[in-house]
Amino acid sequence: MSTSAATGYASEEPTHAPPWHGLVVWDVFFNALTTGLFLTVAVGELTRPTAFAPVAAWAYPLALAFLLIDLLLLVLDLGDPLRFHHMLRVFKPSSPMSLGTWCLTLYSFPLAALAVTDVLGLLGAIPTDCSVHAVGRTVLTVVALPFAFGSMAYKGVLFSTSSQPGWRDARWLGAYHVASALALGSAALLGLAAVLGHDPAASLLRPAVAALVVVQGVPLLCLVRELQPELVRRYPRMQLWGGGVLVAGVGILIPLALLPVWSVGMVLFVSVGAWVTRHFVVMIPEA
Amino acid sequence: MAVRELELPAHPAGVDATPAPRGLFAKLLHRLTYPFRRGVRPAQQPPTGFYTDTTVCIGCKACEVACKQWNQLPADGFTFTGNSYDNTGALTGDTWRHVKFIEQFTTPEPVAPAPQRFPLEVVTAPVSQPPVDFGRWLMMSDVCKHCAAAPCQQACPTGSIVYTEFANVYIQPDICNGCAYCVAACPFGVITRSHFDGHSHKCTLCYDRQCDGLVPACAKACPTASIQFGPVSELRERAQNRVEQLKAKGVPAYLYGAEATETYTELHSFYLLTDRPEVYGLPADPVNPWLHMRGDYLRSALAGLVGLVALLLAFLLGG
Amino acid sequence: MPGLGTSFGRGAATNFTQDLANSDCILIMGSNMAEAHPVGFRWPMRAKGAGATLVHVDPRFSRTSALCDVFVGIRAGSDVAFLGGVVNYVLTQDKWFKEYVAAYTNAATIVEQGFEDAEDLDGLFSGYRPESGTYDPKGGHWAYAGSSGNEQKKSEPGQHGTHGYGLMGVAEAGDAPRTDPTLQHPRCVFQILKRHFARYTPEVVAEVCGCSPEEMVRVAELLCANSGRDRTSAIVYAVGWTQHTTGVQIIRTAGILQLLLGNVGRPGGGIMAMRGHSSIQGSTDVSTLYDTLPGYLPQPVAHADHESLQGYLDKEGMKTGYWSNFPEFVVSLLKAYYGPAATPDNEFGFGWLPRVDGDHSHLVTFDRMSRGGLTGFFLFGQNPAGGGMNAGLQRAALRNLDWLVVADWFETESAVFWKDDPNGPPAKDIKTEVFFIPAAGHVEKEGTLTNTQRLLQWHNKALDPPGEARSDAWFVYQLGKRLRALYAGSTDPKDAPLLNLTWDYEYDHPHTLPDGTVSRVAGEPDAGKVLQEINGYQTAEIDPRSGRPKLLPGFSALKADGSTACGCWVYSGVYPEPGRNRANRRERTPGNPVEPNWGFAWPHNRRVLYNRASADPEGRPWSERKKYIWWDDSQDRWVGPDEPDFEPGKAPSYRPPEGARGMAAIGGDQPFIMKTDGLGWLYAPKGAKDGPLPCHYEPLESPVRNLLYPQQASSPTVRTFAGPLNSVAQGPTDVFPLVAFTFRLTEHYLSGPMSRFNSWLNELMPEMFAEIGPELAAARGVANGDWVTVRSARGAIECRALVTPRIKALTVDGRAVHQVGLPFHWGFAGEVVGGNANDLTAIVAEANVSMHEGKVFACQLEAGRHGGNPPAATKIAVPWPTRDPVPDTPRSAQPEGGFAHGG
Numbered sequence A: 001m002s003t004s005a006a007t008g009y010a011s012e013e014p015t016h017a018p019p020w021h022g023l024v025v026w027d028v029f030f031n032a033l034t035t036g037l038f039l040t041v042a043v044g045e046l047t048r049p050t051a052f053a054p055v056a057a058w059a060y061p062l063a064l065a066f067l068l069i070d071l072l073l074l075v076l077d078l079g080d081p082l083r084f085h086h087m088l089r090v091f092k093p094s095s096p097m098s099l100g101t102w103c104l105t106l107y108s109f110p111l112a113a114l115a116v117t118d119v120l121g122l123l124g125a126i127p128t129d130c131s132v133h134a135v136g137r138t139v140l141t142v143v144a145l146p147f148a149f150g151s152m153a154y155k156g157v158l159f160s161t162s163s164q165p166g167w168r169d170a171r172w173l174g175a176y177h178v179a180s181a182l183a184l185g186s187a188a189l190l191g192l193a194a195v196l197g198h199d200p201a202a203s204l205l206r207p208a209v210a211a212l213v214v215v216q217g218v219p220l221l222c223l224v225r226e227l228q229p230e231l232v233r234r235y236p237r238m239q240l241w242g243g244g245v246l247v248a249g250v251g252i253l254i255p256l257a258l259l260p261v262w263s264v265g266m267v268l269f270v271s272v273g274a275w276v277t278r279h280f281v282v283m284i285p286e287a
Numbered sequence B: 001m002a003v004r005e006l007e008l009p010a011h012p013a014g015v016d017a018t019p020a021p022r023g024l025f026a027k028l029l030h031r032l033t034y035p036f037r038r039g040v041r042p043a044q045q046p047p048t049g050f051y052t053d054t055t056v057c058i059g060c061k062a063c064e065v066a067c068k069q070w071n072q073l074p075a076d077g078f079t080f081t082g083n084s085y086d087n088t089g090a091l092t093g094d095t096w097r098h099v100k101f102i103e104q105f106t107t108p109e110p111v112a113p114a115p116q117r118f119p120l121e122v123v124t125a126p127v128s129q130p131p132v133d134f135g136r137w138l139m140m141s142d143v144c145k146h147c148a149a150a151p152c153q154q155a156c157p158t159g160s161i162v163y164t165e166f167a168n169v170y171i172q173p174d175i176c177n178g179c180a181y182c183v184a185a186c187p188f189g190v191i192t193r194s195h196f197d198g199h200s201h202k203c204t205l206c207y208d209r210q211c212d213g214l215v216p217a218c219a220k221a222c223p224t225a226s227i228q229f230g231p232v233s234e235l236r237e238r239a240q241n242r243v244e245q246l247k248a249k250g251v252p253a254y255l256y257g258a259e260a261t262e263t264y265t266e267l268h269s270f271y272l273l274t275d276r277p278e279v280y281g282l283p284a285d286p287v288n289p290w291l292h293m294r295g296d297y298l299r300s301a302l303a304g305l306v307g308l309v310a311l312l313l314a315f316l317l318g319g
Numbered sequence C: 001m002p003g004l005g006t007s008f009g010r011g012a013a014t015n016f017t018q019d020l021a022n023s024d025c026i027l028i029m030g031s032n033m034a035e036a037h038p039v040g041f042r043w044p045m046r047a048k049g050a051g052a053t054l055v056h057v058d059p060r061f062s063r064t065s066a067l068c069d070v071f072v073g074i075r076a077g078s079d080v081a082f083l084g085g086v087v088n089y090v091l092t093q094d095k096w097f098k099e100y101v102a103a104y105t106n107a108a109t110i111v112e113q114g115f116e117d118a119e120d121l122d123g124l125f126s127g128y129r130p131e132s133g134t135y136d137p138k139g140g141h142w143a144y145a146g147s148s149g150n151e152q153k154k155s156e157p158g159q160h161g162t163h164g165y166g167l168m169g170v171a172e173a174g175d176a177p178r179t180d181p182t183l184q185h186p187r188c189v190f191q192i193l194k195r196h197f198a199r200y201t202p203e204v205v206a207e208v209c210g211c212s213p214e215e216m217v218r219v220a221e222l223l224c225a226n227s228g229r230d231r232t233s234a235i236v237y238a239v240g241w242t243q244h245t246t247g248v249q250i251i252r253t254a255g256i257l258q259l260l261l262g263n264v265g266r267p268g269g270g271i272m273a274m275r276g277h278s279s280i281q282g283s284t285d286v287s288t289l290y291d292t293l294p295g296y297l298p299q300p301v302a303h304a305d306h307e308s309l310q311g312y313l314d315k316e317g318m319k320t321g322y323w324s325n326f327p328e329f330v331v332s333l334l335k336a337y338y339g340p341a342a343t344p345d346n347e348f349g350f351g352w353l354p355r356v357d358g359d360h361s362h363l364v365t366f367d368r369m370s371r372g373g374l375t376g377f378f379l380f381g382q383n384p385a386g387g388g389m390n391a392g393l394q395r396a397a398l399r400n401l402d403w404l405v406v407a408d409w410f411e412t413e414s415a416v417f418w419k420d421d422p423n424g425p426p427a428k429d430i431k432t433e434v435f436f437i438p439a440a441g442h443v444e445k446e447g448t449l450t451n452t453q454r455l456l457q458w459h460n461k462a463l464d465p466p467g468e469a470r471s472d473a474w475f476v477y478q479l480g481k482r483l484r485a486l487y488a489g490s491t492d493p494k495d496a497p498l499l500n501l502t503w504d505y506e507y508d509h510p511h512t513l514p515d516g517t518v519s520r521v522a523g524e525p526d527a528g529k530v531l532q533e534i535n536g537y538q539t540a541e542i543d544p545r546s547g548r549p550k551l552l553p554g555f556s557a558l559k560a561d562g563s564t565a566c567g568c569w570v571y572s573g574v575y576p577e578p579g580r581n582r583a584n585r586r587e588r589t590p591g592n593p594v595e596p597n598w599g600f601a602w603p604h605n606r607r608v609l610y611n612r613a614s615a616d617p618e619g620r621p622w623s624e625r626k627k628y629i630w631w632d633d634s635q636d637r638w639v640g641p642d643e644p645d646f647e648p649g650k651a652p653s654y655r656p657p658e659g660a661r662g663m664a665a666i667g668g669d670q671p672f673i674m675k676t677d678g679l680g681w682l683y684a685p686k687g688a689k690d691g692p693l694p695c696h697y698e699p700l701e702s703p704v705r706n707l708l709y710p711q712q713a714s715s716p717t718v719r720t721f722a723g724p725l726n727s728v729a730q731g732p733t734d735v736f737p738l739v740a741f742t743f744r745l746t747e748h749y750l751s752g753p754m755s756r757f758n759s760w761l762n763e764l765m766p767e768m769f770a771e772i773g774p775e776l777a778a779a780r781g782v783a784n785g786d787w788v789t790v791r792s793a794r795g796a797i798e799c800r801a802l803v804t805p806r807i808k809a810l811t812v813d814g815r816a817v818h819q820v821g822l823p824f825h826w827g828f829a830g831e832v833v834g835g836n837a838n839d840l841t842a843i844v845a846e847a848n849v850s851m852h853e854g855k856v857f858a859c860q861l862e863a864g865r866h867g868g869n870p871p872a873a874t875k876i877a878v879p880w881p882t883r884d885p886v887p888d889t890p891r892s893a894q895p896e897g898g899f900a901h902g903g
């Protein structure tokens, strides 16, 4: 109930928040997971095939699963999910959402093919040691790479290219999303390697994860600086402090400490940090 | 009777020709292929729009009702807000016109007594606008701004939002899939997604009426010509004259959105205001978010590059 | 509208709405024009655009105030004081329009010896009869001196209740009264006026009204500065003035002011009475009032004077002025009613007219009904259980009926009172049998509407009404036919009026709709034939073009010998020839803003009344800028853009010969032709039952004493209807210390049936609220949006508080007086429901027109809900939108961007 005041509507934000709700936090999170995981494993497989091939056979299907969850969330968040295919009527690079949809679509096909071959290979249904298999996989991986990166890069830009409070000032949101996705993806791969017991991959990954987890702090700091006014305006102090602890402590420091000792736990902590950051950012207009 | 303008052609031009598909398969096929069909682009016309002179708005909301009636839009619910006479609240997908009320009274007593006691000299006629001594009640009919370069249009991933031949921003209701990116993109909070059909809606600038040579319903209903419709260039000139006329009377009038700023294009629906834009719920300096898109992508790519280098270093140099 | 009638001669707005664009200053007072007449308000806005100053004087800062240049907040019910102050200012500052006043008003006329003013008698005029609460104008010597005017000629309306003359202000003034052109005689109207208003000084006015003296003076200065030869000011009022126990006198004060400033009969001047319902003007013209016949003829009363036609004509006719044609009007009306059965031998059926035997006005009738005095009732298009004064009493009255017929578009409070009144008795205890007749909408029937500016506009029928719905005309026509069939063959004299009625309005050809199809409705009367009868015709002459009686060109053709018939003389000329329905004309006249070919304005298509006054006594325009009607020597006639409201060939120099009768008695420089003396009346020797000059009286319920006439709190002639359901808290009391006043919102219509069943309007104003100022809110501990209970001597309602600085606390009589503004649009039937302001108002009757005081009463306001049963919506909101396409509409014409689309 607003009282009549000489300032009229000045205290109200003129924009409307998109009705994306909490689903989108999970969507952004899974987008980071699938693209980050795919990019790390693809780069790994392309540079050190022997070390990464066994993990990759599990990693691609996992990336596909993440992608499917992501796509499902995306479709569910539409006002009219039965019109999902309308996204493919046009290709509009001016719209990050259009670019993202095309990238996700084009990324999904080779990824699906890779995942299928991998699953079939794991089940022993097709031979995995022939050259056709290897060349095919390499071709699919190379084809998928740019689209995977596009799928990763559009996401933050989608938010920052808007008029919503906070988002519109978030010049580093895209960069943070990419850096964090790589950290998250590499961590997930490390976790997978650890679970599967593939030490060569794990040992190659450890320094990479450490570097990426640290590197993501740079765009994060920039982002927090940009968002500070809106964050402070919209969230209670306690929540912000709690968020800060989760993001920096649980999401960065603890994983660094756990990295040498407990990879699976490390993945969990990195995920929590990544999710919390995304939650705070995505929910700004509705907070 | 001067109702000629209500006469519709006996066979309106349109898409009626194709019969509705029958049968499940045909329906499915139709549904899948429908969005990919393309019509013929009509010939370009001079840009049209609105000039809204808020100083003559009487807050009658005839425009709101005319819009709902013409477009058969649903009521938004019956809530008493207590915010002056504004029980509509905001523009939404179901409310494409919204009249705002701003009560500006300096003290609880609207009338400040005149300085000296009982002066008897006659005011010379005609009497110019007296000082605002009792406060004011501002009213403004808000609508989609029909931005010359519209963020909502740039955002729309389905191509549902287009510019019509009148350079108006138009959401094709049969294309929109409710992604709501336009909602996020519009700096003026014009669009929302309707919970009735899950699609986004906003003022069409009465595209159908314009095609039939009619004035938009809201402008037609406005009793005081607060809403004026016409070719944008003409409107700008008219508005400029009015601003000068008001300024001569000492009214602090100015145009909002008639010209492009460094960060935003001109609005084809622009306003004559007498207070700061924020007071009317308008952003003081709207920014087209697309100004940042390239830079944001570059920073993302940079982050990707750094990450890639880190990966490559680790993998290539690692044991 | 006797306020205007007594001042100028006709009870109607003097100018037309579009003409407000020609004003240099517009005083809007007692009207919420922007909210209640938004479309008409474009004309004041146009004037403002051209440099005019708009002034609003009102208890609350409304949307109208927002658009005006000057706003003055006053206490509801203090209008006579405010305007009296302005009149006093004009007189004491010598700002009156000398030539105009001297020539066109009765300023110079001398009043009879023995008249005593309210100044001398503490707020009463001479002639007051305390036992009956009425005035005796004769005993009070109100009449002009030196004439036969002091003869008591009329059958005095008084308690008989007729107000036909009042409406048109045609009281006889007698012939050749004495005058003093120097205006110095102590008993001349001008001097009486000066003395009368002397006590209305700015300070006293400010004290009464709660404004500052400077504010009142500023309004006066603006009006003075914008009146005169070269400039004109207009006054706009509506029910903010009429719905008071002093309503007629408020309008009289405005009339005096406009005459003094020389603003009547001139473009951009005059008094615009903004009327309400569509065709409410029409319903006073072709009268629906119980005491007038069509054309403002008085309904005969049950009195020996009115026994015979001749007696009636002698008593009611006038010797001079246009009303000298009274016999022509009456006989032609009787011929229209009874056709061939009306003959000179039977006095044209005069004896068949019902006689009035008392006050049968709406409120009085409902008071009687509430006491069990009626058994049955027809209710066409009215909702007394919602919009009527003291609606609780009106519902109680309806519960006393045996049967009730409600013809309406919606199931209104008056139709569902027996089952949905949340605080009424259970349905089983109510004996009233209610018949609900679905009525056709306005687009489902044809006919004319007469608007505020007396303009008749024909509207066509667009489609047939749905289902069993029928037009009101159909219902009444068929009812008449059935009744006549029932009584056919009766020789009982009391059945003669019914059997002799002309009752034949069948369509000659099948009644077709605009799309060419034949109407499904059988038995609809032909509204065109009704309009022709109203226009009038020669009873004995057949027009070869139509094969029907020859139509009259206008009321000047009327005869008193039975050779003409005319259903309403003021409308005569609207249908002068077969196929020429002037109400249906929509021709623009480029270059002539009067647009004389758009519709038809009564009388005789005159748009500005008394427009002879737009020229000086010699017939020359007062100024080039305000040129309107003037005498053209070369053509020997009056010319101009409008129809002259004067005999077209009567030269300005014409002087009536001694003993002249009829129009011949009106001089060439006397513009007010309806008046016996051809002059505008500053002082009304007759016509107003509550005094020849206005006085400030407090509303019946007021928390303030009368500061101007301490002896006389409220109007001495007001009638009250005491009873347990209608108690009145007269005089200041602590129980009801607040001033409540009512107003309209643009978003709703009257008691709400036509708006509260419509979700597009309901969402704009969903709930009943009270507008209160921040000071009162603080004093009662109420926050904006909170529930509050408002109480009066009649009842209590709950609503939301809209706390706004637009309602200011006033200082009256040295203390703070708070006001509570209440819209009256809510009730218990509809899609949105809520507290009804009319559950708080009282039934009282002003002396002239039995008008209530719905605009102001005393109340109390408390925080919190009332506690009674809150009403529940009787109509479920339509789950808009339908997903289905609009029927009978091609897909490309479906609502654009609408919800019906989809791939």
Ligand SMILES: Nc1nc2c(c(=O)[nH]1)N[C@H]1C(S)=C(S)[C@@H](COP(=O)(O)OP(=O)(O)OC[C@H]3O[C@@H](n4cnc5c(=O)[nH]c(N)nc54)[C@H](O)[C@@H]3O)O[C@H]1N2
Pocket (backbone or CB within 6 Å): C029, C030, C031, C032, C033, C035, C036, C037, C057, C058, C059, C060, C062, C075, C076, C077, C078, C079, C237, C238, C239, C240, C241, C274, C275, C276, C277, C741, C742, C743, C744, C745, C746, C747, C748, C749, C750, C751, C855, C856
């Ligand atoms: N939207 C809409 N339009 C309508 C109607 C409607 O219900 N809704 N009704 C129609 C009808 S039937 C009519 S009669 C007209 C009426 O039209 P208006 O008379 O213009 O309407 P109101 O708002 O009832 O009253 C006019 C003003 O009188 C003020 N007022 C109250 N008491 C006093 C007083 O003592 N002195 C003065 N000076 N002012 C006072 C109120 O604050 C209000 O601003 O409107 C017609 N038009």
Ligand SMILES: Nc1nc2c(c(=O)[nH]1)N[C@H]1C(S)=C(S)[C@@H](COP(=O)(O)OP(=O)(O)OC[C@H]3O[C@@H](n4cnc5c(=O)[nH]c(N)nc54)[C@H](O)[C@@H]3O)O[C@H]1N2
Pocket (backbone or CB within 6 Å): C239, C243, C276, C277, C380, C381, C382, C383, C384, C386, C387, C388, C389, C407, C408, C409, C410, C412, C439, C440, C441, C442, C472, C742, C743, C749, C750, C751, C752, C753, C754, C824, C837, C838, C841, C854, C855
């Ligand atoms: N407190 C307070 N009370 C007021 C007033 C005020 O200012 N203050 N204003 C007063 C005034 S000015 C007026 S005019 C009255 C009005 O009071 P009412 O005359 O009772 O007016 P409505 O409430 O509009 O009811 C009119 C009904 O007519 C129906 N109707 C409309 N058209 C037709 C038709 O063609 N045929 C039939 N059969 N029915 C039709 C509508 O559906 C509606 O139910 O209210 C008065 N009440």
Ligand code: SF4
Pocket (backbone or CB within 6 Å): B144, B145, B146, B147, B150, B151, B152, B153, B169, B185, B186, B187, B188, B189, B190, B191, B202
């Ligand atoms: S105002 Fe908003 S909805 Fe309208 S065109 Fe501009 S960006 Fe689009």
Ligand code: SF4
Pocket (backbone or CB within 6 Å): B152, B155, B156, B157, B158, B159, B160, B161, B171, B175, B176, B177, B178, B179, B180, B181, B182, B183, B199, B200
């Ligand atoms: S919601 Fe509809 S109109 Fe808006 S961006 Fe998405 S597809 Fe386009």
Ligand code: SF4
Pocket (backbone or CB within 6 Å): B066, B067, B068, B070, B071, B096, B097, B143, B202, B203, B204, B205, B206, B207, B216, B217, B218, B219
């Ligand atoms: S132009 Fe048409 S759609 Fe737009 S606000 Fe006006 S009436 Fe509504």
Ligand code: SF4
Pocket (backbone or CB within 6 Å): B056, B057, B058, B059, B060, B061, B062, B063, B064, B099, B141, B221, B222, B223, B224, B225, B226, B227
């Ligand atoms: S119709 Fe015109 S005057 Fe009425 S609210 Fe709308 S813009 Fe204002």
Ligand code: SF4
Pocket (backbone or CB within 6 Å): C036, C037, C038, C039, C040
């Ligand atoms: S409702 Fe009708 S009469 Fe009243 S202002 Fe609107 S158009 Fe005029």
Ligand SMILES: [Mo]
Pocket (backbone or CB within 6 Å): C239, C275, C276, C277, C280
């Ligand atoms: Mo009315």
